[in-house]
Amino acid sequence: MNILHRPLIPTSTKPTRLRHILSAIRGDKLALFALLIFAFYCLVALLAPLLAPYDSSSNDFMDLLNAELPPYWQSGDSRFLLGTDTQGRDLLSVILYGTRLSLTIGVCAVLIQLLLGVCIGLLSGYIGGRLDTFLMRCADIQLSFSTMMVAIVVLAVFQALFGNAAYQQLAMLMLIIVLGIAEWPIFARIIRACVLAEKEKEYVDAARIMGVSKVRIMFRHILPNTVSPILVILTIQIANAIVAEAALSFLGLGMPPTQPSLGALISSGVNYLFSGAWWIAVFPSITLIILIFVMNLLGDWLRDHLNPQTGKGVP
């Protein structure tokens, strides 16, 4: 059976597609630049424990005697390149760990979105009928509530329910789950559309006639063809999740100050911004903005590149 139906799978397999994208991105300076910066961020996030001058888990990391020291070029204190925060932590280290945390939450949340989206999208598209109508109706309604609104409300209520201390323990998990669940329809819709398009094609019919099971058809035959559109929204979704996480942390509904993400860092820095300790808010803000900016640029570039029908004009 395997030998029989394998040639029926369209030739657009993953490695060639990836190579195609990479070769195209080399021709576009802005996109290449964005990709490099993004890769740098990923690397820094992965290696944060190795790169950070101070270990966030060690006891002497926090030392109130060093609190609110300005950056190196203003204080001359070579121990802290970007200065220290209000609790005397080395700002550079905190930012490295914060970036790691923000990216982790963003990626995990989007993985949940992807998982839910793939399952529901495949189900909806392949089975069709009333189930499809119902699921897509739900998707519409869910999408019409903005993620931010849902997340703020849900997390606020949970915080009120659990109390502040207990909530902080669970913050990361809650963030991932809420952001993950809130946006499944985006993936589900795209997968459903792909399934509907692919379902009509001959190779799926052929596979079905040969008695390949439905589940197998969906995962082996249809899913590989949804990679391109998923790739396009993946980057933008992760960027959105990171922004949402930052906003929630800023409101005090996300990561606690003891384990700060970029948003939480900015939040704690804002109060000191007005008393002159600008660096505590400014450096994490710049870090966050650049990260989101390059991800958006990459997402845009992928979309323009993988759906080439945009961008034409008129005489």
Place this chain on the structure above:
Amino acid sequence: MSLLSVNHLNVVFRQRHQDLQALFDVSFSVSRGERLAIVGESGAGKSILGYSLVNLLSKPGVIDSGSVKFDGRELTTLTARQWQEIRGKKIAMIFQDPMITLNPVLSVGDQMVEAIRSHTRINYNDAKKLAIEKLAHVRISSPAQRFEQYPHELSGGMRQRVIIAIVLLLRPEIIIADEPTTALDVTIQAGILQLLKQVCEDNGVALILITHDFGVVSRIAERTIVMYAGRIVEQGPTLEIINDPQHPYTQGLLNALPQMALPGQRLNQIQGNMPALNNHPSGCAFHPRCPYATDKCRENTPGFVFSGVSTVACFAIEDMLAEFDPEGGWQGEVEDE
């Protein structure tokens, strides 16, 4: 002098890596009041030709070289502003699908009045009167009422009539109709074609009818141009071409008509497909599908010869003529004589 003359027109689509040529060396002319048909399968470049005559090619497409003269005036060098005066007023165009040709958010009346008022100084009420007159002229019932309606309230056939009325408003000298009945029900196609023919006759307007359907051509056009893969392959009087097609492609097109097949017989379709723009064959573009193709066809592009019936670009015809014609005797000695 001819009203519109096209000479050695080349149209290319500029791509980042390579230019794709869509029209090759197209030359023809239309006289005042003449009805000309341009025939070919989809992808032959008929619509691109139509759009390039009014400078409405979609974006990467440009006129690379050649000239289009209207009433002696060169059109390819006009500015956007000058084009605005030509379009609608001198050369008008009817599109394929009436369902998407009218702007859905503007009323029929708005779309008629704006056409008049952008070319003539006239007040709204006079323009409206003129518009309603034209609606009646294309045999639309209760025109005053239709004037107020929105496109979605009209049927496809009705919309195409409205479009014809809009086009007539400005008394153009040429109408280019790009497959005007393809998107319509078979039952109303004949009516629209009849109307189109009649309004052209009544107003002395020249018509360039772009179509893939020889059945349509025979009813309307006096002269026919057959296109294949961006080139003209045959042109001549419609009746003669239909009775005695010269080019193998024209023969194929005519043979493929349902009327030509006996009941129960399969339609005689031409084998193969029209080449894509990025995959243009060498020599005569038709040779991969041509039953008479020789090595010469694969290597060289045929020029035009007059066959006695029509002007044709085909080596087979050229060779045949040479055999009969002592003047060109040196060509007759070739091959298996």
Place this chain on the structure above:
Amino acid sequence: MLSFVLRRLLQAVLVLLTISFASFMIQGKLGDPVRQMVGTSVSVEQREALRDELGLNDPTLVQYGRFLGQALQGDLGTSYYYKESTLTVIANRLPATLELSFCALVLVIVMATPLGVFAAINPKNWLSRSILLFSTLGLSIPIFIVAVFLMYFFAIEWRLLPSFGRGDTTQVLGLWQSGLFNKDGLMHLLLPSVSLAFVMTPIFIRLIRAEMIDVLQSDYIRFAWSKGISAPRIYFIHALKNTMLPVITVGGIQTGTLIAYTILTESIFQWPGMGFLFMDAVTRVDAPLISAYLIVVGLIFVVTNTLVDVVYGLVNPRVRIPGYSA
């Protein structure tokens, strides 16, 4: 058409019921109304009696029915903190939020429309490319960073504008307290509404540009060109009208985003609107107020969305009424 409207209304009612049930559950789970009423000095028996009297021992569905009945009569409970009807508390804050959103939306429309149209008409132009690049950049700056730094520069460093609150208000027609009609109020409004507009504008620039590019490729635009109509008329009458319909629908869907952003903006500028009130209520665990806020926001949200959908369907009958469409 009628069935479409009815279906939308049914859907709206279902969504509202879900929201109301969620708020009911919140109110039940958060805090103990009996303790709020009598404190801890009362004996367990007395408390039980009070619970019975209040119907707190009834089955959940019965309680929910009662909650719904009261809600329909405009009674969403009494705020623990303000000791006032929650609806009154919210109604007092509503104008501030509405004025803020309104001003932000006006700014968004004024800025996004010309920029989006320009970028669509001249897609290859360097200015269009910069507009697009800047809108991507704008999209990448989280609203709280925008708000904080606007406040820092304009209010703290340069002392040009007030940094928090709503300033003076005037009573308008005896209906609401407005900050729109005096200088102080407008000065206070400026920073928050610019912050909101700053993050919403890029979304709309991109939306308008994308829609307009699509429209400009359509056959009816080509036909309009072939009629010899002037370019401004084609762009601003033929194309823009068709562009705005989908933009309005997507704009309607952005209501949720707007509500979320007002919460952030209001917290930063201490703008006495509903969002600020909500975050306060969360800190104070003011359960009735939280649940009332949810219901009111849910109502605003569902009404705008349904209205936008129905209006879109009415204004634009050429659309095949979508059961669901991307």
